[in-house]
Amino acid sequence: FLLLDKFFNLNQTPCSMYDVVKDLTIKHINNKEDGSIASFVKLPNGKMYGRSKTSFQSDQAFEIQRIYDTNKDIKTLVDFCLNNDIIPIFEYVSPTNRIVLRYQDDELILLKLRNNKTGEYLDMDVVKDYIGNTKFASYNNDKTLDDLISLKDIIKDKEGDVVHFTNGKMIKIKSKWYSDLHKIYTEDLNRENCLIELILDEKIDDIIVQIEDKNKIKDIEDLSLLINKVILFYSESVDDLLSKYKDDRKVFVLHYRKSEFFHLAMKVIDGNDKIDIIKSFIKKSTSHLKQAQAWIKKWENIL
Numbered sequence: 559f560l561l562l563d564k565f566f567n568l569n570q571t572p573c574s575m576y577d578v579v580k581d582l583t584i585k586h587i588n589n590k591e592d593g594s595i596a597s598f599v600k601l602p603n604g605k606m607y608g609r610s611k612t613s614f615q616s617d618q619a620f621e622i623q624r625i626y627d628t629n630k631d632i633k634t635l636v637d638f639c640l641n642n643d644i645i646p647i648f649e650y651v652s653p654t655n656r657i658v659l660r661y662q663d664d665e666l667i668l669l670k671l672r673n674n675k676t677g678e679y680l681d682m683d684v685v686k687d688y689i690g691n692t693k694f695a696s697y698n699n700d701k702t703l704d705d706l707i708s709l710k711d712i713i714k715d716k717e718g719d720v721v722h723f724t725n726g727k728m729i730k731i732k733s734k735w736y737s738d739l740h741k742i743y744t745e746d747l748n749r750e751n752c753l754i755e756l757i758l759d760e761k762i763d764d765i766i767v768q769i770e771d772k773n774k775i776k777d778i779e780d781l782s783l784l785i786n787k788v789i790l791f792y793s794e795s796v797d798d799l800l801s802k803y804k805d806d807r808k809v810f811v812l813h814y815r816k817s818e819f820f821h822l823a824m825k826v827i828d829g830n831d832k833i834d835i836i837k838s839f840i841k842k843s844t845s846h847l848k849q850a851q852a853w854i855k856k857w858e859n860i861l
Contacts, residue, residue, distance in 0.1 A: 559599045560645050560672045561611065565720075565728040568707070574729050582723040587706070588695040590730060591667050592659040593651035596622045600640040601638040609651070622650050628715060630705050631690030632666055638688040643674045646685070647697070656770065658739045659717060663768045668694035679726070695720075706731045739768070747774065750781075751850035757782050758837045780861065784854065785840070787861045799823045 561829040574799075590767040596618070607614055608622030626632055633705050639646045651659075662713065668689070671680040682694060706719055711734045742765060746752035755764045756807035762778060769775055799819050803810050803838040807827070825835045844850035 559597065559675055560674055561595060561597060562647055562670060563728070565730065567730045567732060567781060573727075576703075576810065579721075579723065579727065579729060582725060582727065584699070584703065585722045585724045587698045587701060587721050588669075589698070589720050590720050590732065591651060591669070591695060592651035592657045592717045592736075593649045593661070593667075594618045595821075596648040596650040596666055597645060598622075598626065598640060600635050606636060608639065613740070618650055618655060621652065621655070621664060622648075622666065625650075625664060631692045634690060635668070635688050635692050637687060639671065639685065644680065644684065645672045645674045646670075647672065647683055653770075656734055658743060658768075659715070667694060668692055679722075682797055710734055718852065719741075747778075749847055749850075750854060751847050753778065753781060753843050754785065754844045754853075755841060757785050758841055777805075781854070784857055784861065788857050789836050791861065792819070792839070793832060795819045796822050796836070798825060800826060802843075803827060 568579070569575055572578070574605060590659040595610065598606050598608050600606055603606065606626060607618055608626050610616045610622065615618050620832060626636060636646060640643075646668055647670045649669055650664075650666055651661040652664040654664075655659060668682075671682065671684060672678065672682060682689070701719075703721065708719065710718065710731055713733045714735040716733055717736045721731065742752075742756070746756065747765070747769075753762075756765065757778075762782065766775055766778060769778075796819050799814060799817055800823050803823070810827075811824075815824070817823075822832075822835055824847050826832050840853075844853045
């Protein structure tokens with residue numbers, strides 16, 4: 559029961575470098591869906607079982623089976639395919655299986671068909687009488703490879719495209735918008751140093767509206783509140799120290815150089831914005847993960 563052949567992002571591996579694929583003929587291009595690979599197997603007793611890429615027992619696999627059991631069009635398509643040695647390969651998308659893109663419904667989107675004996679990829683026309691209202695990955699054949707490359711830094715609300723060449727090779731071209739958000743969701747939001755930087759750079763509000771985990775939102779809001787309290791503490795402390803400055807740098811340095819806030823006050827005296835200075839200081843103090851974790855613990859105990 560075959561799945562898709564392994565394929566890579568453009569320029570990710572030696573076999574997917576631009577110079578290797580730029581002269582290949584494009585057969586078709588389809589939208590890259592943002593979910594989990596789904597397929598089915600047929601047991602000797604005729605029973606059909608849905609699976610995710612690696613399991614029959616995952617949450618995704620149970621949902622894939624549920625869709626098969628309740629969606630007449632999916633069942634008709636899957637039954638026809640497996641009874642004729644054709645493997646339909648789907649993408650399972652759902653509001654509860656979100657990676658980056660937001661989907662409104664639980665769906666199986668048909669990606670490809672494969673001959674289970676030869677491994678040959680088949681055209682969708684093979685199942686045109688059985689596909690019903692089943693969604694399939696939309697094709698876009700009016701773009702060149704260079705068109706897709708130029709668009710990847712511009713397009714939004716889309717993961718990217720899968721390019722199929724006539725020699726059977728496939729590559730992915732992901733949008734910068736998607737790649738940036740994917741890194742934030744899968745890495746940055748789970749790393750305190752990255753999270754602090756996003757809050758200080760005032761980028762967190764645009765991200766929070768995309769998050770559905772209420773516990774994660776609460777954690778971010780609590781951290782934002784803590785950071786604002788620290789900024790206020792530093793601001794008031796710097797102001798208190800600056801109130802002692804009487805336009806004589808030498809006297810000020812002599813008396814207050816050992817103050818915890820001296821270097822911040824001096825930068826303000828030199829004409830820098832106070833809040834920007836404080837934010838930069840916090841970033842420097844939390845630039846590494848363990849630094850950030852210790853910094854949070856320290857200020858939670860102080861404030």
